[in-house]
Amino acid sequence: MKYLPLVWTAVMRTPMRTILTLLSVTVAFTLFGLMIGLNATFDLVADRARADRIFTEPRFGGIADNGMPIAIARKIAAMPGVKVVTAVNFVPGYVQDPKHPVFLVMLDGNAEKVVEDWPISPQVWSALRNDRTGIVMSKSQAQRWHKKVGDTFTMISKAVRRADGQNSWTFKLIAIGDDIAEQTNGYVFGNYDYIDKAKPVADQGKVNEIDLLANDPATAPELAQRIDRAFANSATPLQTTTDKMARSGKDFGGLDVKAITHGIALAGMFMVLFLTGNGIAESVRERFAEFATLKTIGFSDRSVTVMVVLEAALPCVLGGALGVGIAALLARQLPGLMPPGFGLPLPTVSPLVMVWAAVSAFAVALLSAALPILRLTRMDIATALSGRT
Amino acid sequence: MNILRQIRIVSLINFKSVRLRLWRSLVIVVGMTCVIGVLLSMLSLTKGMQKAYLDTGDPGRALVVSTGAQSEGNSSISRDKARIIMDAPGIAKAPDGSPIADPGMNTGIPLARLNGRKSYINLRGFGPKGVMLRPEFHMVSGRMFRPGTRELIVGITAKTQFQGMTVGDKVILPDGEWPIVGSFTTGDLLDGQLIGDTETVMKAIRKSSYNSVLVRLETPQSFAAFKKALTTNPALSVDPILQSDWYKKLSEGFSTFFNVIAYGIGGIMAIGALFGCLNTMYAAVAAREREIATLRAIGYGAVAVAASVILEAMALAVPGALIGAGLAWLAYDGAQGSFNSSIFKLTVPPALIGMAIVWAVAVALLGGLLPSIRAARRPVVEALRAT
Numbered sequence: 001m002k003y004l005p006l007v008w009t010a011v012m013r014t015p016m017r018t019i020l021t022l023l024s025v026t027v028a029f030t031l032f033g034l035m036i037g038l039n040a041t042f043d044l045v046a047d048r049a050r051a052d053r054i055f056t057e058p059r060f061g062g063i064a065d066n067g068m069p070i071a072i073a074r075k076i077a078a079m080p081g082v083k084v085v086t087a088v089n090f091v092p093g094y095v096q097d098p099k100h101p102v103f104l105v106m107l108d109g110n111a112e113k114v115v116e117d118w119p120i121s122p123q124v125w126s127a128l129r130n131d132r133t134g135i136v137m138s139k140s141q142a143q144r145w146h147k148k149v150g151d152t153f154t155m156i157s158k159a160v161r162r163a164d165g166q167n168s169w170t171f172k173l174i175a176i177g178d179d180i181a182e183q184t185n186g187y188v189f190g191n192y193d194y195i196d197k198a199k200p201v202a203d204q205g206k207v208n209e210i211d212l213l214a215n216d217p218a219t220a221p222e223l224a225q226r227i228d229r230a231f232a233n234s235a236t237p238l239q240t241t242t243d244k245m246a247r248s249g250k251d252f253g254g255l256d257v258k259a260i261t262h263g264i265a266l267a268g269m270f271m272v273l274f275l276t277g278n279g280i281a282e283s284v285r286e287r288f289a290e291f292a293t294l295k296t297i298g299f300s301d302r303s304v305t306v307m308v309v310l311e312a313a314l315p316c317v318l319g320g321a322l323g324v325g326i327a328a329l330l331a332r333q334l335p336g337l338m339p340p341g342f343g344l345p346l347p348t349v350s351p352l353v354m355v356w357a358a359v360s361a362f363a364v365a366l367l368s369a370a371l372p373i374l375r376l377t378r379m380d381i382a383t384a385l386s387g388r389t
Numbered sequence: 390m391n392i393l394r395q396i397r398i399v400s401l402i403n404f405k406s407v408r409l410r411l412w413r414s415l416v417i418v419v420g421m422t423c424v425i426g427v428l429l430s431m432l433s434l435t436k437g438m439q440k441a442y443l444d445t446g447d448p449g450r451a452l453v454v455s456t457g458a459q460s461e462g463n464s465s466i467s468r469d470k471a472r473i474i475m476d477a478p479g480i481a482k483a484p485d486g487s488p489i490a491d492p493g494m495n496t497g498i499p500l501a502r503l504n505g506r507k508s509y510i511n512l513r514g515f516g517p518k519g520v521m522l523r524p525e526f527h528m529v530s531g532r533m534f535r536p537g538t539r540e541l542i543v544g545i546t547a548k549t550q551f552q553g554m555t556v557g558d559k560v561i562l563p564d565g566e567w568p569i570v571g572s573f574t575t576g577d578l579l580d581g582q583l584i585g586d587t588e589t590v591m592k593a594i595r596k597s598s599y600n601s602v603l604v605r606l607e608t609p610q611s612f613a614a615f616k617k618a619l620t621t622n623p624a625l626s627v628d629p630i631l632q633s634d635w636y637k638k639l640s641e642g643f644s645t646f647f648n649v650i651a652y653g654i655g656g657i658m659a660i661g662a663l664f665g666c667l668n669t670m671y672a673a674v675a676a677r678e679r680e681i682a683t684l685r686a687i688g689y690g691a692v693a694v695a696a697s698v699i700l701e702a703m704a705l706a707v708p709g710a711l712i713g714a715g716l717a718w719l720a721y722d723g724a725q726g727s728f729n730s731s732i733f734k735l736t737v738p739p740a741l742i743g744m745a746i747v748w749a750v751a752v753a754l755l756g757g758l759l760p761s762i763r764a765a766r767r768p769v770v771e772a773l774r775a776t
Contacts, residue, residue: 020668027661031654060496060563060594098457158457159465235595237563239499241507251506253729254550255434264427264654268661271423275416275665282413282672344650 029323037347093157320361420662421709428655441733446636479615514587531571581732666756682772702757710749
C-alpha cells in the first residue's frame, strides 16, 4: 500500500496514455463480460434443467401436422416410473403480418406440476384455469406486443384450423411472468382445453408434445428410452429426451458456443495485452534512471517488481471492473437492440463471470509487466543512473 | 511547395522512423488484426449460409406453399390442391406434354451429429419430375433410388455433419431402416439433405399431404400468369413465389440476426482498437515533436504534418486488417459449416476483405485525427525548445 503514491505518480505522468489504455481495456472487458456471460447463461440453463423432466414429441412430421393422439399421453401416464404427464399443443402464427411471428404453447391442467420451477404463482395458474381464453406472457413478450394485464391479444394461425372456419384467435392477457433463461424468446401460454375444443372435431384430441416427470431422476434417461421403445412400432414413433440431455452442452443450432465465445473474448484480451504491455514497457523505459535511483536508495527487487505490477494492474483491474459493469448493463438492454424473434440467450454477468474477468485482468497485468520487470531486476544500476541505456 | 509533395515528403520521413517506434506501432497492427479477424470469421458463416440459400433458389422455378407459411416445413398442400396447381398455366411442359412440376415433401429426421448431439437432417421427397426440375442435380456415386422402394440417396456434404451418411449406411424411418444407395450433388443446400421417393416416404411417415409444389416456369414472364391463376382460384389458399425469392426471404431472417451479432461484436472491438490507435498516434506525435517542429520551421505546412500522422495510422491499420482478413480467410474460407439443419461452405468473399480495408481506414482516420491536430497545432518554438 505504501507504494501507491509512487505508482499513482507514475500512472498520472502521462494521463493521456493512462486514460486511453483504461478505455481500451474497458471496451475489451465489456466484450469479455458479454461473451463469458453468454457462456454462463448456457451453464445456467444446463443447471436449471431438471433431471426428472422428460419431453416427448412425434419423431416424424413437423408442427404443420396436427400432432399425435392424446391417447399416447394416457398410455405414457400409465407406464411405471411416471409421476405426472401434461399434454402440450402449439399454436404457431403471427400478429397482423407474417413478419411478426408468435408461438403459443397450450398447456393442460397438469402443467403446473410438470413445470413447477417456472416463475408462475399458484394464483396465476388457477386464474388461467378459470379463464378459458386466458393467456400468460413473459415480460419480454408483453413488451414486444405492447400488452398489459387485461388486454386482449389477437393472432392469426394458418396452421391450426378452427371449427368456425376462421383463422384468428383472440385471447385475454391475465398475467405477465418473469422471463426464464431457457425460454430465449420469452413465452406465451394458455389453455389446452380451449384450443382443443375450438378445433373441428376431426382435429380434436391431438397433442404436439407431451411433458412428464419421472418418479426418480436417476431413472429418467432409462424411462425416456423405454417410452421411445414402447412406441417405436406404433403409428406414431416418438422422440423422447430428458430436460437435462436437451439442455446440456453449449450448442446453438450446431454452433459451438463455448469455442466461439472463448475465441472472441481471447482475441479481445490479446488486443489489450499488446497495448498494456507496450504501455508499461514504455513507462519503465522512460523512468529507467528513476528505478535505478530507487534501487540505489535501498528498494529491493521485490518492491520494484510490486510497483511495476501495480502500475500495470491499475488500468487492467479498473478497466476490467468497468467493462464487466458495462456488459451487465448492456446485457439488460440487449432485448431492445436485437431483432425480435431470435432465440439467442442473454448474457448473464454472474459472480463467476466476474471472477474470470478478475483473473484475466491480473493475468494481462502480470504478462504485460513480466518483460519490464526482468529488465529492471537485471539492470546495472551504475549504467542506468548515468543514463547510458 | 505543392501540398501533395509536402505530404509525400513528410510521410516518407515519418515512415522511415516507424522502425524506431516499432513495438508501439504494432499495437495498431495487432488491434486491427484482432478486430477484422473476429469480424470476418463471424461473417464467413452468414455469407456462406446466405450464398448456399441464394444458390438453391432458381428464378426459373416457382414454389407454391400454403398461405402465410414461413417455411416448407409448416406449409401443407393436399393432393387435390396439388393437382389443381400443376394444371395451372405458365408451367413448362416435358416432351410428353406433362407439366414439369413436382409436389414435394420435406421433413426433419432425427440424427446424431458427428459430435454425438441429436439434431435433424432434412429429408426431401422427389417425385417423377424431381430430377427434370433440377438440372443441377448429378449422381456422384452409387445409384438413384428406385421409385416405390424404401431407398434414400444422400447429398455429398451431409457426412461432414452427421453420422452414418455414406452409401451403404442405413437411416431409421418409421417402419424399418432404409439403405442409402447413392450420393448426389446439386452444389447447394440439397447437398446436406437426404432424398427419397416422395410417395414412398410419405406413406412411411404417415403423411397425407404434400408440403409444397415446385414447378419450372415456361419463361420468366409466365410467373405472372401462373401466380394469377393460383391466387384467384377460390379452391386454393396458396402463395406462389419465385424459388429465388423464397430462398432470399429465408436467408434474410438469419442474416439480420447474425449480422447484428457480428457487427455488434466487431464494433465493440473496433472501439477498443480505436483507443489503442489514439494512444499510439499520440505517442508517435510526442516522439516526433522536434522533428515535426523542425519541418514546420523550414516551411512545411501544418496540413502536411497532420496528413502524415493520419497516413501513418492508415499504413499500420490497413496491413493489420489485411492480416486479420488473411487469417479469417485461411481458417474459414471453404470450410464446412452448419447451422440448424443447413449445411454449407463458409466463405470470406473479396467484398468482405474490401470492407475490412474500409474499417481499417475508418479506425485510422478517427484514431489519427486528434493526434494529427495536436501535431499541427503545437507552437514551433515551444516544440523546438522541448527536450
